[in-house]
Amino acid sequence: MPHNDTAPSVRPLALAIDVGGTKVEAALVDDRARVIDGTRHRAPTGAENSAEAIADAVRRVIDETLASAPTGARILGAGIGSAGPIDIGRGTVSPLNLAVWRGFPLAALVSEQSGIADPVLRLDGLCILLAEHWAGALQGYRTAMGMVVSTGIGGGLLVEGRLVGGRSGNAGHLGQIQLHTHGGGGRDLSVTLEGIAAGPRIVNWAKEQGWQGNTGEDLATSYRENDPIAVAAVRRCARAVGEGIASVCALVDLEAVAIGGGFSRVTPDLFDLIREAIDEVAPLDTIAGVQILPSALSDEGPLIGAAGLIHRADLLP
Structure with missing residues (x-):
């Protein structure tokens, strides 16, 4: 600041x-x-x-x-x-x-x-976006997304200079984008971006593959030590996040995405892996130009965004 x-x-x-x-x-x-x-x-x-x-x-x-x-x-x-x-x-x-x-x-x-x-x-995802647009990594952009990868995955959308709230306030529920086809009838949150890539889900997936750790911090350590399961788990997260971003880009032609949250810091090269995934899976050639940026606000972003609901009410839908 x-x-x-x-x-x-x-x-x-x-x-x-x-x-x-x-x-x-x-x-x-x-x-x-x-x-x-x-x-x-x-x-x-x-x-x-x-x-x-x-x-x-x-x-x-x-x-x-x-x-x-x-x-x-x-x-x-x-x-x-x-x-x-x-x-x-x-x-x-x-x-x-x-x-x-x-x-x-x-x-x-x-x-x-x-x-x-x-x-x-x-919605907390909208607050993340508001913070980044007001005082963080998304200053100056007109069409962008703020994103958090943590216990859950959330997001918020800025389209042509205005925050998008939706009819009930739930626009930007990025974590609930479906990345896989349902195996059966009814709701199945395991096929969503959050169900695949949120911190606890990635940790559980790694444990199912035989990894011996218990937390995101443990996974980060194992990744630094080049443990093959930890590497696969982090790549699984990055690919899912990249797929989710590419899907949003196809709808609203994002200029940039700012990503924060505890699990976004699992390894410094997570953002490179996300960029690689976007380039690989993007259904349109134009999507590859989207900027993938780390949050500029550390863990203060959610609070700054909540305050922005008062101080920057002019941006609200």
């Missing part, structure tokens, strides 16, 4: 909240996309927890963040990025990786706990 000589306490702030399958985070972020020191707090969510335990985690990080606000802070509003599906009309969320939350009234909970009226709820 550029140096800001104005004290954070006198700049307008937004309460930013990011809810995912592993954790919830909150922070105060100013109108120059800067997370204010000392205001960032997190708590675990996790599929093994009850609905009320996850709700309590959200309440706790809100309380801790507001309690750490600088003296004289002026908070303009609250922005929430959540794993989806979401329903922006009702302010509810039903994250695929949190089965106990179905139609959960997240916007109402945030408003009640923070005392901030009318929080803005959007």
Whole structure:
């Protein structure tokens, strides 16, 4: 972020909240996309927890963040990025990786706990894109995608300079693009990009092949040691991500894609592998020119994007 000589306490702030399958985070972020020191707090969510335990985690990080606000802070509003599906009309969320939350009234909970009226709820993938377009790797692009590869896979779309939300707020659900044909009837999430390439899915696939590790960090270590199963697993992830990006490019002719998330850092050459996969599978010759970029915002991107729902409301659909 550029140096800001104005004290954070006198700049307008937004309460930013990011809810995912592993954790919830909150922070105060100013109108120059800067997370204010000392205001960032997190708590675990996790599929093994009850609905009320996850709700309590959200309440706790809100309380801790507001309690750490600088003296004289002026908070303009609250922005929430959540794993989806979401329903922006009702302010509810039903994250695929949190089965106990179905139609959960997240916007109402945030408003009640923070005392901030009318929080803005959007899909976490859209928030990632908003952050990168506002202050990260996608500045200056008009048609682009932000993407996160972590516990799940999410995305957000910018088309001709405008964010794309969709009728229910769920446009950009990149992780649910189908890469394989269903083997049977009904829903089968194992054939989606997320079902194949998300961090936990790749780790499980490697273990099924006989690899002895347990985590994404273990897989990264094994990859550096040239373990053949770890190498195959990382290449499997890269190919699936490349296939997903190529499919989106065929629809909206992307200029660039910015990728963040914990598993995107499993190895420095992951991005080269993704580019190779796109070049190999792209159904149109024009697709090979898409720029594949690492996130410029590290792990602050989701919070910066959630704050952007307030500070950069002009970009919202």
